[in-house]
Amino acid sequence: MTLVESATTPHRGSAPMGRLLGAELRWVLRRPRTLVMLGLFALVPILVAIGVVVADRNGGGGLIGAIAGNGLVLPVAAMTLMLALLLPLAVAMAAADAIAGEAAHGTLRSLLLAPVGRGRLVVMKAFGVLVVAVVATVIVAVVGVLAGLVVVGGADGTLVTLSGTTLGFGEAMGRVGIAALWTVGQLAAVGAIALAISAFTEHPLVVLASVLGGLIVFGVLGAIPALDWLSPYLLTTGFSAGADVLRDPMTWGDLGGSTLRALCYMAIGGGITTSRMLTRDA
Template structure:
């Protein structure tokens, strides 16, 4: 490293020279595009990120094969008992798994709903924990501010990184589930839960909506995780805090005496994804879930920004 040049953990350097209003002489503002590219590149160079994405791609395949093996000789699904109300229902499972064995369209959405309960939030929580708490524990977060990067821009870059992880993870699950469903059931298996046949174009736009909705849901979780990450130096605290909050929320959703609280709990939106498999599609539940996730997103990002701008170092 030459004198007068500051290097960061992401390969960003602040070369002295131009004077920019509002910044000390000899420093210039790091380009936002460069920061975003460096952050995304850094995220997907982490071995654990690649391992988690590979696991997410494998789970729909395993689910599809397991469900396919439950078919009897005549091609009808083995009786799974009474139909439940949502993912993980204790009375036999959700209606989505009843048709998963014979519909290539149901498998990607069923896998997405199941993984949104734990595995996908875990992925986003890990990315959020590494974004701020992880870098601070390694002593590399200070390098961002020497780039120079304002704390608001720092939070923006980290939030975009978490958003990319949420989008890629959701897309990987849906793509893996769709390919597996087509292999197991063929194009004749593109049937909605209402029994109507769907075209490839109809399936793709529904899956696109599912990925977008899941990304917003995960980004809401990521925003809360970023708020926790901005308040600690230990990434595991972020992961445990997020997963603990989700588990508590799911438990509270099972208590009928707390019906007044259910609309404020983020996991209460998951069941609305089933509407994308029905014909015609109802967007009421999806819109309500998107609004709820948006509220969590605004609150989480606001808390993270407040913490970053008021803390020392």
């Protein structure tokens, strides 16, 4: 009896996951504002490279200063630089559109009524946000490598680490890859929180404002010495760990710690989003 039933009437939420994710992917990546933003992101490493070259190899300290004559630092520096606000902005925009934007347009209702499980809906939306995070990070990394080699050049296609050692091109690409992977992890945490906020409001702007405002507040809190007990809880505390891929041998402590922290934020954001969407009225 049960066999016959399941064979004839597809039960709720059985639409193939692959098709759902594909539809979400097309919807996210075909949005003009996403494309414009990704295009602008590609300009940032190029601008940094031109700035460093124009500054005549006298760029001062920090990661930006390390780029001079050492082009392969550029992708890592660009990712670290943009992780502060620009990359989270992209993720927050995608998350705002994903749920709050649909609610504002009235299209969320049809999604909630469609024969798609609520849990699958959350997975689908989270996947869309993650894709934006990955694509944005990869664009910055790839353009960073190209601009570093072409515009900045120097160091014969090798990477001079902060520790004063020289890495070959292959190993340098590995380091850039680790930095990109780590950046996506941090962005996924931002995205999870943004999705949770998105699930509670019908105004996409609220999501954008809370995420960017939250990041700024976290940054301020992390800079106050009297509140240093708070810093292990703040996502932004680990945002500077990306520079550790430029050390030789690499130190994994801060990268690992910040990734664990990001996983906790993902769990919090994901849990809240799921429970809100499961209980939400259509």
